[in-house]
Amino acid sequence: MLVYLLMIALYNDYRSPLIIVLAIPPAAIGALISLAITRQSLNLYSLIGAILLVGLVTKNAILLVDYANTLRRQGRGKLEAILDSAQTRFRPILMTTFAMVAGMLPVALALEPGAAVRRSLGVVVIGGLLSSLVLTLVIVPLFYRWLAPNRPKDDQEPLAQSSSPALPSVGSFVP
Numbered sequence: 001m002l003v004y005l006l007m008i009a010l011y012n013d014y015r016s017p018l019i020i021v022l023a024i025p026p027a028a029i030g031a032l033i034s035l036a037i038t039r040q041s042l043n044l045y046s047l048i049g050a051i052l053l054v055g056l057v058t059k060n061a062i063l064l065v066d067y068a069n070t071l072r073r074q075g076r077g078k079l080e081a082i083l084d085s086a087q088t089r090f091r092p093i094l095m096t097t098f099a100m101v102a103g104m105l106p107v108a109l110a111l112e113p114g115a116a117v118r119r120s121l122g123v124v125v126i127g128g129l130l131s132s133l134v135l136t137l138v139i140v141p142l143f144y145r146w147l148a149p150n151r152p153k154d155d156q157e158p159l160a161q162s163s164s165p166a167l168p169s170v171g172s173f174v175p
Contacts, residue, residue: 003058016065019143023061026135027053027128034127038108040120049124056100056125057132063089064140068148078148082141090137097133101126 003024007017031053035046064085071081107115108122 020061023136027057027132030131031124031128046120046124049121053128082144
């Protein structure tokens with residue numbers, strides 16, 4: 001909920017953040033399934049992994065939606081913009097996902113003595129990211145096509161004319 005409220009303030013819109021937040025449930029499902037497959041419990045470490053997972057998944061969805069909005073402001077249609085966005089941003093999303101999976105693999109394997117306590121953190125992040133990788137590239141474009149406004153919102157709104165007099169320049173003061 002906090003992520004959604006922060007993005008509403010960032011985008012000055014409720015639709016784009018809603019599209020972004022809809023990428024979180026596939027990641028949560030993947031995280032819970034990976035915990036069940038590995039027979040790990042839902043504990044403090046897995047909840048910390050879930051917080052990390054929410055940040056990464058929303059980052060991936062922001063990449064897609066923000067670039068699609070940029071393409072829409074350039075005059076492209078909704079479908080063309082989100083498809084081009086998914087195609088262009090696929091590689092960065094893939095690189096981030098595989099880097100995080102490789103980074104969390106030692107934590108999930110828990111090869112060191114005493115590392116089994118933190119194992120659920122790695123399992124949650126790996127399972128959530130892998131399910132999110134596949135499903136985000138399908139779910140975000142679907143919801144973007146359905147929920148995005150038909151006309152793109154311009155970021156460059158005209159500034160209101162102020163009634164206060166202009167400040168004098170520095171060189172206009174004579175002692």
